Amino acid sequence: MTQVYDKVALIGLGLIAGSMAHAMREGGLAGRITGYARSAETRDTARQIALCEVCDSAAEAVAGADLVVLAVPVGAMADVMTQITPHLAPGVTITDVGSVKQSVIDAVTPHLPAGAHFIPGHPLAGTEHSGPRAGFASLFRNRWWLLTPLPDTDPDALARLDRLITAMGAKTDRMDAAHHDLVLAVTSHAPHLIAYTMVGVADHLRRVSGEEVIQYSAAGFRDFTRIAASDPTMWRDVFLHNKEATLDILGRFTEELFVLQRAIRMGDGQQLHDYFTRTRAIRRGIIEAGQDTEAPDFGRTPGARPAG
Numbered sequence: 001m002t003q004v005y006d007k008v009a010l011i012g013l014g015l016i017a018g019s020m021a022h023a024m025r026e027g028g029l030a031g032r033i034t035g036y037a038r039s040a041e042t043r044d045t046a047r048q049i050a051l052c053e054v055c056d057s058a059a060e061a062v063a064g065a066d067l068v069v070l071a072v073p074v075g076a077m078a079d080v081m082t083q084i085t086p087h088l089a090p091g092v093t094i095t096d097v098g099s100v101k102q103s104v105i106d107a108v109t110p111h112l113p114a115g116a117h118f119i120p121g122h123p124l125a126g127t128e129h130s131g132p133r134a135g136f137a138s139l140f141r142n143r144w145w146l147l148t149p150l151p152d153t154d155p156d157a158l159a160r161l162d163r164l165i166t167a168m169g170a171k172t173d174r175m176d177a178a179h180h181d182l183v184l185a186v187t188s189h190a191p192h193l194i195a196y197t198m199v200g201v202a203d204h205l206r207r208v209s210g211e212e213v214i215q216y217s218a219a220g221f222r223d224f225t226r227i228a229a230s231d232p233t234m235w236r237d238v239f240l241h242n243k244e245a246t247l248d249i250l251g252r253f254t255e256e257l258f259v260l261q262r263a264i265r266m267g268d269g270q271q272l273h274d275y276f277t278r279t280r281a282i283r284r285g286i287i288e289a290g291q292d293t294e295a296p297d298f299g300r301t302p303g304a305r306p307a308g
């Protein structure tokens with residue numbers, strides 16, 4: 001692989017920045033990788049595992065960098081910009097990896113110095129783990145990385161960032177920021193809130209029925225507990241910064257839930273069966289489109305071993 005940037009500065013040293021550091025190192029994509037995180041403990045851990053050249057200030061990390069990656073919770077983007085703006089190199093590209101796009105654009109753009117290129121982005125890849133030890137090089141492989149460029153984005157800066165992202169194994173697509181926030185409210189933000197709530201319900205029940213809920217937790221509930229173990233700061237910020245879209249989707253969710261609740265109360269098996277048939281078709285459509293790389297093959301690929 002060939003080097004795409006001379007110096008990449010990672011602000012925030014958690015799961016996403018850590019995974020980028022590993023992937024860029026593995027591919028020889030950056031001449032130097034520097035990093036900064038707010039807490040001294042995180043910086044010490046990053047140093048111990050030799051994640052990158054760890055600096056004691058954001059200003060030091062970004063000095064001379066041709067790419068700066070904002071990899072902090074979405075509520076911290078403006079604070080980071082106030083720290084780094086006076087120290088940015090002329091012509092620098094700044095990108096972010098935040099799970100929400102419009103609020104990050106609103107937070108970052110007022111701080112941009114003349115000549116800097118800001119290209120918002122979002123890797124659709126993650127785990128429930130956080131911190132500098134959580135990163136791994138293959139996190140982005142075959143995953144989407146959405147870019148929400150602004151109308152005046154420099155095409156060369158965009159093409160160069162695209163080259164870095166695809167060299168880390170991801171597939172890129174472009175989207176309008178408001179549309180991104182609505183799509184992600186459906187596919188990621190509302191589902192996380194539902195998982196947090198379901199685990200909260202089970203926690204409440206546990207006080208009534210002892211350890212049974214945990215001991216006999218079925219696969220579906222276990223998946224919820226994995227999602228509900230995700231970083232509290234990151235997810236607090238996602239909901240506070242994608243408020244309208246998330247509330248819109250949760251409103252629709254609640255309406256549908258009431259419809260199903262009523263069908264159960266009324267013993268309307270046909271309605272339940274029709275509904276579940278429709279949702280099953282959606283799942284199968286996702287698998288047939290090759291979008292769920294973790295799903296069993298079910299004989300789609302000739303020669304592949306059948307599931308189970």
Ligand SMILES: NC(=O)c1ccc[n+]([C@@H]2O[C@H](COP(=O)([O-])OP(=O)(O)OC[C@H]3O[C@@H](n4cnc5c(N)ncnc54)[C@H](O)[C@@H]3O)[C@@H](O)[C@H]2O)c1
Nearest residue numbers: 012013014015016037038072073074076098099126130131
């Ligand atoms: N975890 C996921 O599944 C996932 C997936 C895609 C995108 N994202 C987004 O990526 C970003 C980072 O998420 P992550 O999972 O890597 O989080 P993380 O908790 O693993 O890491 C966040 C890092 O930011 C640092 N930080 C927090 N506030 C700071 C500040 N003011 N100044 C400097 N450093 C600060 C923390 O010390 C930590 O090193 C978030 O915006 C999140 O929405 C997360």
Ligand SMILES: O=C(O)C(=O)C[C@]1(C(=O)O)C=C[C@@H](O)C=C1
Nearest residue numbers: 099123124125126127128187188
């Ligand atoms: O796999 C997981 O643990 C995730 O939740 C990853 C996930 C998602 O919802 O798909 C979470 C938040 C991100 O912004 C992008 C990806």
